């Protein structure tokens with residue numbers, strides 16, 4: 001029997017003791033943990049649990065039938081679950097499994113893997129934000145009644161790829177950016193779109209990179225922007241802001257789902273009306289679970 005930090009639990013870890021909360025057995029001993037159960041344990045605020053597996057064997061995939069990429073995805077969720085975000089976002093085990101399988105399918109494309117590992121090497125915050133934007137975006141699109149092509153969700157994952165061209169001291173700068181630094185950072189959408197275009201990604205995916213900082217009340221960039229923006233571009237604008245606000249960056253703390261949603265709604269003129277309303281409902285449903 002080993003004591004393991006809840007932060008480092010992994011799929012298939014076997015509980016050596018019952019998980020008890022408010023005198024109630026929540027998960028029985030001998031249970032091989034599923035992803036939603038791990039998120040539940042994190043949400044209960046426990047720090048340590050007793051498991052039958054060695055804490056040093058976290059990389060060994062004890063669960064059956066999942067690929068290394070899915071294992072990476074699950075570990076990503078467990079390790080980056082700030083403020084229990086994924087516990088609130090996902091409704092059940094099946095929903096997490098379906099996003100994990102989708103991520104696995106996408107990462108069969110070597111170009112996507114290379115772009116993500118370049119992002120990881122350059123700036124882990126950008127990688128974390130990219131995967132989070134993908135999770136939020138693909139979950140939201142799946143739940144609402146919007147006509148979209150599933151494969152365009154790659155755009156959520158790669159919308160910030162142009163940041164690999166921005167020097168780290170600018171990306172991580174704590175304090176006001178100079179005009180020159182602002183100019184450099186504001187080029188990342190266009191740089192990203194060019195990278196994606198040269199690699200043969202679809203127009204929609206390139207536009208998700210190019211126009212994710214556009215605001216429909218003309219307060220964003222680049223300017224001018226096309227009159228008719230694709231629905232996936234308008235969706236990226238919203239998920240991008242929500243993800244960025246609710247995760248910490250080297251220069252600021254994360255804010256709560258509720259505060260981020262309030263900020264988005266205050267600025268609703270910036271976004272496509274039916275999408276911002278739909279996103280409001282999507283996140284409000286998660287907030288209900290929080291109470």
Ligand SMILES: [Fe+2]
Nearest residue numbers: 159160188212
């Ligand atoms: Fe961006």
Ligand SMILES: [Fe+2]
Nearest residue numbers: 129159160240
């Ligand atoms: Fe972004």
